[in-house]
Amino acid sequence: MPWVTDIHPEKTELDSCVQCGLCLPVCPTFRLTGRETASPRGRLQAMSAVDQGVAVVDETFARIIDFCLGCRACEPVCPGLVPYGRTLEGARAEIDAQLPDRERQLSFLLGRVVPSRRLLDLATGLLRLAQSVGLIRLVPARMRRMVGGVRSLWGRGRATLGHAGGSGVSGSVGLLVGCVQDEWFRPVNRAAVTLLELAGHRVEAPVAQTCCGALAAHAGKSEIAARLAERNVSALSGYDQVVATAAGCSAHLAGYAHWGGASLAGRAVDVTVMVSEAIRSGRLPQVDGDRGPIAVQDPCHLRHAQRVTREPRRILEAAGYEVVEIDPAGMCCGAAGLYTMLQPEASSRLGAQKAAQVRTTGLTRVASANPGCEMQLRTHLGDDYEIAHPIEWYLRALQSGG
Amino acid sequence: MDLVTDLRVALGVDNVLVEPLELYLFSKDASLMRGEPHVVVFPQDTTQVAEVVRIAETHGVPIVPRGAGTGLTAGASPTVGGIVLVTTALDTIEIDADNRTAWVGAGVINLDLSRAAGPYGLYFAPDPSSQSACTVGGNVANNSGGPHCLAEGSTTSHVLGLEVVLTGGEVVILGSQAPDPPGLDLKGLIVGSEGTLGVVTKVLVRLLPIDPEVRTLLMGFAETAGATTTVSEVIASGLVPAALEIMDQRLIVAVENWLHAGLPVDAAAMLLAEVTGEAEGVDSQAEVISTIARANGATSIEVAATPEHRELLWKGRKSAFGATAQLAPDYYLHDAVVPRTRLAETMAAIYEIADRSQLTLVNVFHAGDGNLHPLIAFDASDPLVSERVYRAGEEIVAVCLRNGGALSGEHGIGVEKRDLMRAAFSELDLDAQARLKEVFDPSRVFNPTKVLPAGSRCFDYGGVRRPAADGVWV
Ligand SMILES: Cc1cc2nc3c(=O)[nH]c(=O)nc-3n(C[C@H](O)[C@H](O)[C@H](O)COP(=O)(O)OP(=O)(O)OC[C@H]3O[C@@H](n4cnc5c(N)ncnc54)[C@H](O)[C@@H]3O)c2cc1C
Numbered sequence: 001m002p003w004v005t006d007i008h009p010e011k012t013e014l015d016s017c018v019q020c021g022l023c024l025p026v027c028p029t030f031r032l033t034g035r036e037t038a039s040p041r042g043r044l045q046a047m048s049a050v051d052q053g054v055a056v057v058d059e060t061f062a063r064i065i066d067f068c069l070g071c072r073a074c075e076p077v078c079p080g081l082v083p084y085g086r087t088l089e090g091a092r093a094e095i096d097a098q099l100p101d102r103e104r105q106l107s108f109l110l111g112r113v114v115p116s117r118r119l120l121d122l123a124t125g126l127l128r129l130a131q132s133v134g135l136i137r138l139v140p141a142r143m144r145r146m147v148g149g150v151r152s153l154w155g156r157g158r159a160t161l162g163h164a165g166g167s168g169v170s171g172s173v174g175l176l177v178g179c180v181q182d183e184w185f186r187p188v189n190r191a192a193v194t195l196l197e198l199a200g201h202r203v204e205a206p207v208a209q210t211c212c213g214a215l216a217a218h219a220g221k222s223e224i225a226a227r228l229a230e231r232n233v234s235a236l237s238g239y240d241q242v243v244a245t246a247a248g249c250s251a252h253l254a255g256y257a258h259w260g261g262a263s264l265a266g267r268a269v270d271v272t273v274m275v276s277e278a279i280r281s282g283r284l285p286q287v288d289g290d291r292g293p294i295a296v297q298d299p300c301h302l303r304h305a306q307r308v309t310r311e312p313r314r315i316l317e318a319a320g321y322e323v324v325e326i327d328p329a330g331m332c333c334g335a336a337g338l339y340t341m342l343q344p345e346a347s348s349r350l351g352a353q354k355a356a357q358v359r360t361t362g363l364t365r366v367a368s369a370n371p372g373c374e375m376q377l378r379t380h381l382g383d384d385y386e387i388a389h390p391i392e393w394y395l396r397a398l399q400s401g402g
Numbered sequence: 403m404d405l406v407t408d409l410r411v412a413l414g415v416d417n418v419l420v421e422p423l424e425l426y427l428f429s430k431d432a433s434l435m436r437g438e439p440h441v442v443v444f445p446q447d448t449t450q451v452a453e454v455v456r457i458a459e460t461h462g463v464p465i466v467p468r469g470a471g472t473g474l475t476a477g478a479s480p481t482v483g484g485i486v487l488v489t490t491a492l493d494t495i496e497i498d499a500d501n502r503t504a505w506v507g508a509g510v511i512n513l514d515l516s517r518a519a520g521p522y523g524l525y526f527a528p529d530p531s532s533q534s535a536c537t538v539g540g541n542v543a544n545n546s547g548g549p550h551c552l553a554e555g556s557t558t559s560h561v562l563g564l565e566v567v568l569t570g571g572e573v574v575i576l577g578s579q580a581p582d583p584p585g586l587d588l589k590g591l592i593v594g595s596e597g598t599l600g601v602v603t604k605v606l607v608r609l610l611p612i613d614p615e616v617r618t619l620l621m622g623f624a625e626t627a628g629a630t631t632t633v634s635e636v637i638a639s640g641l642v643p644a645a646l647e648i649m650d651q652r653l654i655v656a657v658e659n660w661l662h663a664g665l666p667v668d669a670a671a672m673l674l675a676e677v678t679g680e681a682e683g684v685d686s687q688a689e690v691i692s693t694i695a696r697a698n699g700a701t702s703i704e705v706a707a708t709p710e711h712r713e714l715l716w717k718g719r720k721s722a723f724g725a726t727a728q729l730a731p732d733y734y735l736h737d738a739v740v741p742r743t744r745l746a747e748t749m750a751a752i753y754e755i756a757d758r759s760q761l762t763l764v765n766v767f768h769a770g771d772g773n774l775h776p777l778i779a780f781d782a783s784d785p786l787v788s789e790r791v792y793r794a795g796e797e798i799v800a801v802c803l804r805n806g807g808a809l810s811g812e813h814g815i816g817v818e819k820r821d822l823m824r825a826a827f828s829e830l831d832l833d834a835q836a837r838l839k840e841v842f843d844p845s846r847v848f849n850p851t852k853v854l855p856a857g858s859r860c861f862d863y864g865g866v867r868r869p870a871a872d873g874v875w876v
């Protein structure tokens with residue numbers, strides 16, 4: 001048996017690819033290189049080669065798989081319904097299991113720091129200090145690429161973890177606050193609480209929850225991912241819906257069936273879907289007034305993984321903004337979880353591309369529904385641009401009174 | 403120096419792949435047949451392509467040009483090894499809007515060209531269903547067609563000139579802006595030659611103005627014959643629609659399952675028709691088509707309401723081959739052309755062959771051109787099934803040829819259809835083609851063993867006989 005884990009890519013999954021090549025042009029890494037070795041079809045063939053015993057899990061295999069963003073742009077265009085994202089998680093887990101010496105620090109980061117509120121608080125405190133005294137230079141280069149685009153951490157309000165409130169006439173919501181989301185993007189969580197309660201939901205963010213495990217799963221740390229999923233499944237049981245405010249988290253929750261959490265997966269919803277639905281059914285208002293144009297960026301884990309594109313736009317329109325598209329193809333911005341850190345060159349080329357798309361609109365207001373994308377945009381656009389989550393733009397419009 | 407070192411010196415280490423797993427990913431195209439490349443190279447410009455040709459000739463190693471690898475006949479599969487030369491880095495686009503032409507690199511993706519021409523109100527007419535992925539170089543090499551080639555003709559009608567690297571690494575420009583330049587039409591020879599005469603590096607294409615109006619009709623029929631008869635009657639009425647495409651029920655269901663476009667899943671066949679031109683014209687043409695369809699028993703007729711709806715319908719049509727993955731892991735596809743008037747009887751005969759052979763056969767095709775794409779979905783890991791697939795394939799081709807048809811409408815011959823060439827051409831025809839190949843490729847490096855069956859010339863063309871053991875049919 002060429003595979004050693006029980007989540008390896010399955011033959012039936014791999015066989016569903018007929019190698020038609022229709023996924024090539026939407027794949028950012030294929031676009032950067034023009035090479036089959038960096039295409040979805042190529043990666044699936046590499047997995048098939050291992051499955052058939054033609055190849056083994058070695059450094060070459062790892063290099064081919066490592067370069068993938070996990071953006072899943074290859075999924076919606078695939079008429080064969082190949083579950084690429086699933087096979088990718090399997091391949092990453094195999095690499096981690098069979099080549100254990102690679103990226104060992106990652107295990108510590110993803111297994112210990114990120115799921116630990118205490119360590120994350122500590123790291124955030126240090127980052128805030130670095131921000132305030134302009135010492136961001138002291139952050140190690142590899143990390144700096146990721147955190148350079150973090151919002152100012154001053155005045156971000158109370159943590160949402162532990163929050164409970166709202167009437168519940170529209171049903172109950174378990175809020176997954178996310179690991180870095182609640183530390184670095186707290187206003188998004190606060191906006192979610194305010195809006196969902198306004199829409200009649202009971203909103204609770206139980207303290208027993210933890211990081212969703214997406215970063216770990218995408219890095220092949222399957223044991224960590226499974227452990228985190230287990231905790232969340234029990235912490236977030238009993239709510240009508242489980243809502244995440246980061247597209248990366250909601251997409252991962254929706255795929256929990258692969259991590260032993262089918263019961264949660266069916267109830268997982270991205271916050272943009274909840275808010276848009278509340279606006280559509282009149283539980284949240286249309287805000288009067290014309291607020292001018294805003295550029296909208298689609299996070300891959302919303303657009304490709306969950307096929308959610310209308311909702312963020314509906315929210316912005318209900319807030320009185322005119323939505324301006326930046327990229328009909330919805331190409332990845334290169335943030336992609338830890339990609340910024342692990343594949344800095346490709347990540348920064350994609351980031352620069354995305355920034356250029358924003359600049360051509362001439363607009364300085366941007367809506368993005370995922371923290372990773374927001375940081376990447378800020379890194380590549382600079383501080384003159386105002387980037388926030390669609391529900392934040394909506395809440396701002398609502399508060400400024402329509 | 404050895405081959406790889408020579409290539410590395412010429413192209414740089416990064417542009418030469420030698421790791422077995424990496425090579426494996428270039429071992430086939432979208433067909434079933436796999437080869438084994440010795441090395442894969444990514445030349446960055448014409449000069450580097452010429453270098454590769456010289457190196458290949460020095461070492462006596464074949465060159466297999468490869469665009470996007472969406473070919474369906476193993477043309478880009480290195481079935482006898484050699485250098486796989488990937489053209490994707492040849493990606494320049496220079497548009498001359500005034501003259502409605504463009505010089506484009508062979509590696510430019512077909513749809514990217516039309517997107518780049520869009521702001522000038524222009525587009526590149528050949529639109530193979532794979533147009534979002536396939537390259538202009540691949541289109542030229544296979545003289546590819548597409549749904550909209552019914553009115554506008556296949557790739558060859560849109561190529562004005564070519565930059566080609568020939569034997570000895572000689573770079574020539576064939577053809578020109580002038581519609582009919584003096585001298586022999588050598589460019590016409592290269593178009594459709596499937597990489598067997600040289601490597602195309604740049605293409606001077608003709609661009610067409612985007613039509614002001616378009617109407618797209620989706621019609622469902624309870625009987626396949628109703629759809630095919632509609633097609634021949636529409637053409638007989640004197641209309642020249644932009645496209646007339648038929649898809650049968652199994653594929654309608656598979657595509658709908660993925661796309662959710664509201665396709666008529668209960669219909670035995672659907673006909674997708676498109677007319678273009680000025681507003682008044684298109685409405686009356688759409689009316690003519692609807693009337694004919696109704697007379698032939700159409701059960702549903704719908705006109706795409708928005709540009710998005712139209713796009714969705716075409717996306718469904720153009721992804722149909724891929725959707726067969728939902729039916730079985732492998733497909734084997736023919737590309738025969740029959741006269742339009744004989745579509746109905748040919749289709750009936752093809753379905754009968756499949757039923758008799760107990761095979762799942764689906765059809766999605768350019769009905770306006772009579773260009774059938776009977777596709778057998780099967781599992782290649784079962785040798786008994788594979789044998790039946792192969793037999794049925796031969797029978798299908800025989801029926802098409804008997805009904806006055808041709809072997810290939812647009813996908814080319816490659817290796818998959820190579821040995822069927824004998825059924826379509828006489829010894830004399832094949833010998834003439836083999837002589838031509840000798841003139842262009844004396845050192846026999848350009849995509850050998852493709853197109854012409856072994857023994858087309860008096861000597862054996864270095865070819866394997868049908869590699870039945872591990873090839874297409876299996
Ligand atoms: C889903 C799907 C739908 C398709 N629909 C159609 C269709 O509607 N109509 C149609 O005609 N075809 C269709 N095809 C077949 C295929 O896409 C076309 O033949 C296409 O033109 C191939 O382009 P490519 O870049 O992928 O070429 P490849 O597959 O890479 O190569 C094809 C052939 O061209 C040669 N070649 C490539 N580039 C060069 C070059 N620069 N110089 C010399 N030789 C070269 C190769 O050696 C090979 O023989 C379809 C394929 C798929 C998978």
Ligand code: SF4
Pocket residue numbers: 016017018019020021022023024040041044074077078079080081082724727
């Ligand atoms: S589109 Fe789907 S079936 Fe086609 S090559 Fe890509 S993954 Fe395979």
Ligand code: SF4
Pocket residue numbers: 026027028029030038039040043067068069070071072073074075084
């Ligand atoms: S997930 Fe993104 S980067 Fe990876 S193969 Fe698919 S499209 Fe390419």
